[in-house]
Amino acid sequence: MNHPHLLHSVLKARLPVACFALAVLAGPGCVTLRHTAAIQLGDALAESGSTFATDDDPELVRSAAPFSLKLIEGLLAETPSHRGLRLAAARGFTQYAFVFLEQDADLMADQDFAGATLLRARARRLYLRARDHGLRGLDSAHGGFPGMLRADPKAAVMRTGPDDVPLLYWTAAAWGAAIALSKDNAELIADQVRVEALIDRALELNERFEAGAIHAFLIPYEMARPGAAGDPAARARRHFERAMELCAGGQAGPLVSLAETVAVAKQDRTEFQALLKQALAIDPAAHPEWRLANLVMQRRARWLLARTDELILPDSNPSVLKETP
Numbered sequence: 001m002n003h004p005h006l007l008h009s010v011l012k013a014r015l016p017v018a019c020f021a022l023a024v025l026a027g028p029g030c031v032t033l034r035h036t037a038a039i040q041l042g043d044a045l046a047e048s049g050s051t052f053a054t055d056d057d058p059e060l061v062r063s064a065a066p067f068s069l070k071l072i073e074g075l076l077a078e079t080p081s082h083r084g085l086r087l088a089a090a091r092g093f094t095q096y097a098f099v100f101l102e103q104d105a106d107l108m109a110d111q112d113f114a115g116a117t118l119l120r121a122r123a124r125r126l127y128l129r130a131r132d133h134g135l136r137g138l139d140s141a142h143g144g145f146p147g148m149l150r151a152d153p154k155a156a157v158m159r160t161g162p163d164d165v166p167l168l169y170w171t172a173a174a175w176g177a178a179i180a181l182s183k184d185n186a187e188l189i190a191d192q193v194r195v196e197a198l199i200d201r202a203l204e205l206n207e208r209f210e211a212g213a214i215h216a217f218l219i220p221y222e223m224a225r226p227g228a229a230g231d232p233a234a235r236a237r238r239h240f241e242r243a244m245e246l247c248a249g250g251q252a253g254p255l256v257s258l259a260e261t262v263a264v265a266k267q268d269r270t271e272f273q274a275l276l277k278q279a280l281a282i283d284p285a286a287h288p289e290w291r292l293a294n295l296v297m298q299r300r301a302r303w304l305l306a307r308t309d310e311l312i313l314p315d316s317n318p319s320v321l322k323e324t325p
Contacts, residue, residue, distance in 0.1 A: 052064070052065070052292060053289055053290065053291065053292055053293065054288045054289065054291050054292065056284070056285075056291055056292070056295065058099070058292060058295060058296060058299075061292060062099075062100050065092065065096050065100070066096075068092065069089065069092050069093060069096065072085055072088050072089050072092065073089060076089065076133075080136070081140040082140075083137045083140050083141060083167070086133050086134065086136050086137030086140065086167070087133075087134070087137055087166050087167055087170065089129075089130065089133035090130045090131070090133040090134035090137065090167065090170040090171060090174060091130075091166075091170045092130075093126045093127070093129050093130035093133065093174070094126075094127060094130040094170055094173050094174040094177065096126065097122075097123040097124075097126035097127050097130070097174075097177070098123070098177065099296050101119050101120070101122055101123035101126065102119070102120060102123040102177070102181070103296070103299075103300060104119055105117075105119035105120045105123065106300075106303070107303055120181050121181075123177075123181060124178050124181040124182060127174045127175070127177045127178035127181070128174070128175075128178050130170065130171075130174035131171055131174040131175045131178060134167050134170050134171030134174060134175075135149070135171060137167045137171075138160065138164060138167050138168070138171065141163075141164065142159050142160065142164075145159070149194050149197070149198075150194070153193055153194045153196075153197035153198075154197050156197070157197045157198060157200075157201035158201070160201060160205070161205065162205050162206055164205070165202050165205050165206045165209050166209070168198045168199070168201055168202035168205070169198075169199070169202045169209060169210070169213060169214060169217070171198055172195050172198035172199040172202065172217070173199075173217060175191060175194065175195045175198070176192075176195045176199070176217070176221065179191060179192055179195065192226065196221075196225065199214065199217060199218065199221070202214050203215075203218070207242070207246075208246055211246050211247040211250075211251070212242060212243035212244070212245070212246030212247050212251075212254070213243075215239040215240070215242045215243035215246065215254075216239070216240075216243040216251070216253050216254045216257060218235075218236070218239040219236045219239050219240050219243065219254060219257040219258055219261060219262075220236070220257055220260070220261045222235040222236040222239060223236055223261045223262065223265060233262045233265065233266060236258065236261060236262050237258070237262065240254050240257070240258045240262075247290075249282075250282065250286065250287040250290060250294075251282070251287070251290055251293065251294065251297075252279035252280075252282050252293075252294045252297035252298050252301060253293065253294075253297045255275045255276070255278050255279035255297075255301075256275070256276065256279050256297050256300055256301050256304070258275055259271070259272050259275035259276050259279075259301075259304065260304060263275060263312075264311050264312060267312050267313055268312075269308065269312045272304075272308065272311070272312055273305065273308065276301040276302075276304055276305050277305075279297060279298060279301040280298055280301050280302065282294055282298070284298070
């Protein structure tokens with residue numbers, strides 16, 4: 001999964017003032033003013049740029065992100081139909097679960113399987129929480145959307161338009177990630193058709209979204225898309241090429257994704273290592289808007305390279321073959 005903008009920023013200069021105003025307006029006689037203040041702060045949070053995305057210290061972001069996520073949910077309790085906040089929550093919880101829970105679980109699984117299992121369970125819960133925020137955001141613009149998506153996914157998504165692409169993408173990303181961590185949950189696995197409808201509609205509406213994020217999502221998805229025609233690896237490669245084109249080669253995510261899915265599936269050691277080394281060669285400082293995402297994916301690239309012999313069978317030894325009777 002590609003995450004070019006890691007977590008929504010709440011570090012605007014007006015934030016402390018707005019938070020103070022909300023506290024002052026907490027009395028029962030100030031419901032209207034409190035609601036208005038919540039909307040104004042929600043607008044600021046939803047529209048502000050991400051300072052986290054440009055940070056060069058993932059551990060600092062790990063510590064700061066929970067505060068912003070809980071603040072967003074607190075505001076949503078006051079303004080449940082705020083689409084911008086629903087998007088911020090869907091995006092933020094998805095990114096937090098992937099970067100700071102699921103990836104940590106992968107890195108520690110060999111040494112602490114029980115601990116990794118707990119982290120993955122927590123990640124799954126947060127992915128589903130993100131999915132629900134995304135669905136509620138879509139519902140606020142298209143009444144009854146979650147129910148229609150359950151009944152007829154392809155018809156439901158046709159009601160959405162270009163303005164819905166961010167919510168379509170992050171809802172699909174969260175839902176798909178939850179499914180990937182739920183191999184023993186038949187009910188959740190059955191939701192894959194809904195994820196597919198959401199992401200395919202997002203691609204149809206705006207394939208350039210977030211510098212190729214939809215194409216990057218589809219690299220691993222195509223390898224498991226049920227009932228699709230043609231070679232899944234070929235479909236995945238087409239999305240990879242477009243993702244790299246749209247980000248001008250500046251993101252490590254698509255490279256890591258192709259290595260981890262297609263190259264491993266094909267047992268192509270040369271391509272696997274070349275893709276990961278190319279990801280590591282990207283200078284995070286050259287693309288400040290993707291600095292944190294690139295640092296995170298480069299960490300994963302180093303981990304994957306260290307596991308090459310576990311993921312890909314060693315090359316045949318010609319000398320051994322010659323000695324075989």
